[in-house]
Amino acid sequence: MGTPCDIQLFAKTQTQAKQVADAAIADIQRLEIRYSRYRPDSFLAAINRVAALGGSIEVDAETGGLLDYAVACHEQSEGLFDITSGILRQAWRFDLGKLPDEETIQNLLGKIGWHKVHWQSPLLEFTVAGMEIDFGGIVKEYAVDRAAALCRSQGINHGVVNLGGDIKIIGPRTDGSPWRIGIRHPRQQNALLDTVSLHHGALASSGDYERCILIDGVRYGHILNPKTGWPVKYLAAVSVVSDFCVIAGSASTIAMLKEDQGPEWLDSLGLPHYWFDVEGRAGGSLFAA
Numbered sequence: 001m002g003t004p005c006d007i008q009l010f011a012k013t014q015t016q017a018k019q020v021a022d023a024a025i026a027d028i029q030r031l032e033i034r035y036s037r038y039r040p041d042s043f044l045a046a047i048n049r050v051a052a053l054g055g056s057i058e059v060d061a062e063t064g065g066l067l068d069y070a071v072a073c074h075e076q077s078e079g080l081f082d083i084t085s086g087i088l089r090q091a092w093r094f095d096l097g098k099l100p101d102e103e104t105i106q107n108l109l110g111k112i113g114w115h116k117v118h119w120q121s122p123l124l125e126f127t128v129a130g131m132e133i134d135f136g137g138i139v140k141e142y143a144v145d146r147a148a149a150l151c152r153s154q155g156i157n158h159g160v161v162n163l164g165g166d167i168k169i170i171g172p173r174t175d176g177s178p179w180r181i182g183i184r185h186p187r188q189q190n191a192l193l194d195t196v197s198l199h200h201g202a203l204a205s206s207g208d209y210e211r212c213i214l215i216d217g218v219r220y221g222h223i224l225n226p227k228t229g230w231p232v233k234y235l236a237a238v239s240v241v242s243d244f245c246v247i248a249g250s251a252s253t254i255a256m257l258k259e260d261q262g263p264e265w266l267d268s269l270g271l272p273h274y275w276f277d278v279e280g281r282a283g284g285s286l287f288a289a
Contacts, residue, residue, distance in 0.1 A: 001032055001140055003164030009151060010158035010174050020154045024147040024161065031146070035066075035139045037086065047124065047133060054129035058122045066135055066142065067119055073138075073250045074114050080257035081250065084112050085226035086134025092224065092231075094211045099220070105229035112226050141204055141249035144168045148202075148245075168202040168245045184209070186237040186276055193237070193276060196286055202245035206252040207237035208278075219278070223256045234259035234277055241272040241286065 007024055011017035035044045043063065050057040059067070073081040087108055091100035111130045118125040140163050147161045148168035159170035160179050172178055178197035185191040186209045196203065208221025208231070220231045238255045242248040251269060255262035263283055266273045274284035 001028070001143070001163055002038070003140075005163045007147065007151075007162070008160050009156050009170070011156060016155070020151050020156055023154065024150050027150060028143045028147055028163070031139055031143045035135045037134055037136065044133070044135065051126040051131040051133065052129065054126050054131075056118075056123055056125035059124055060122070064121045066138055067124065068121075069138060069246065069250075070135070071114070071119065073254065077254040077257060079114070080226065081137065081254050082112065082114050082226040083133045083135060083137070084114055084117065084131055085224060086136060087111055087130075087132045088224045088226070088229055091229065092220075092222070094213050094220075094222065097213055097215075099213075099215060109227075109229050112229075137250060137253050138246060140164065141166050141202075141244075141246040144202065144245040166202075166204045166245050166249055169198050169200050172199040183239050183274060184237070187280075193282070194274070194286075196239075196241065196272075196274075198241065201241055201243050202248050203239060203241050204245055204249035204252050205237060205239040206249070206256045208232070208235075208256075209237065223253065225257060232256050232259055235262050235275055236278045237276045238262065238266070239274045239284075239286065240266070240269075247271075 007021050009017045009021055033039065034042055036042045037044055039045060047057055070083045091104045091108055111128055116128045118127065144161050144163050144166050145168055148170050151159055151170050157171045158174050161168045167181060169179055178199045180195050180197050181203055182192040182195050185193045186207045206223060208219060208223060211222035213220050223232050225232055235256050238252040240248040240251040251271060255266050258265050263275050272286045274286040276282045
C-alpha cells in the first residue's frame with residue numbers, strides 16, 4: 001500500500017491470531033496487486049491501457065462495485081471527487097520541488113472528467129483517448145473494511161486494522177476500553193492535534209501534509225481539484241468517523257476538495273469529524289472546544 005500498515009488482534013491463542021492476521025494480510029495484498037497504479041501487471045493497469053486508446057473493457061463484480069461507489073462520490077461532491085483526475089500526477093511531481101506549467105495542466109484537464117466515461121455494468125468505456133482511472137481514494141479504505149470484516153468472521157472480537165492511518169475498529173480492547181487514535185497535526189512534525197477514543201467504527205483522514213511542496217511560503221498539497229488542476233488551499237486536514245472506513249475516507253477527501261464549503265458540508269453529513277484550515281482555525285463535532 002506504499003505506507004506503514006499494522007493489524008493488532010486479541011485472540012485466544014497466538015496460532016489463531018497469526019492465522020487470522022495472515023488471511024487479512026493476504027486479502028490486502030490481493031487488492032494491492034489488483035488495483036495498484038504502480039504495478040504494470042495489475043488489473044487497473046489493464047484498464048488504463050484500454051483507456052489510453054479510448055477503448056472499452058468488461059470488468060468483474062468487485063471492480064464494478066468500486067466504480068459504482070466512485071460514481072456516488074462524484075455525484076455527492078458535485079464532480080470534485082473524480083477517479084479520472086489521477087492523471088494530474090504527470091504534472092504535479094512533488095519530488096521535483098517546482099510548480100508545473102499551466103499548459104501542461106490544461107492539456108491534462110482535457111483528459112479528465114467522469115462524464116467522458118460510459119459505465120454500464122459490466123462495460124467500462126472511455127470516449128477520450130489518453131484517460132486514466134485511479135482508485136487511490138477508495139481501495140485502501142475498502143481494504144481496511146474487508147480486513148476487519150474478515151477478522152471478525154474468523155472469531156476475532158477485539159482488534160484494529162490500520163493501513164496508513166485509515167483505521168477500522170474490530171471491537172474494543174478486551175477490558176472494554178476504547179482504542180485511542182491520534183490525529184496528526186498537519187503543520188507540526190510528530191505532533192498530534194488531538195486524540196479520539198473509539199470502541200467501534202472507522203476513522204480516516206485527508207490532508208496536505210503527506211506529499212507537498214513549499215514554494216515562496218505557499219504550500220501546494222497532493223489533493224488536486226479536477227476542475228482546475230491545482231491543489232486545494234483552504235483546509236489543511238480533515239478527519240471523519242463512520243461505521244465504514246471507505247465512507248470516512250471519501251468524506252474527508254470530499255471535504256478537502258470543497259475548500260471553504262467543506263466544514264458546512266461535513267456538518268450536513270452528521271458524521272463525527274474534525275477539520276483544521278491553513279490559517280490554523282479548527283472545528284468540527286469530534287473535538288468541540
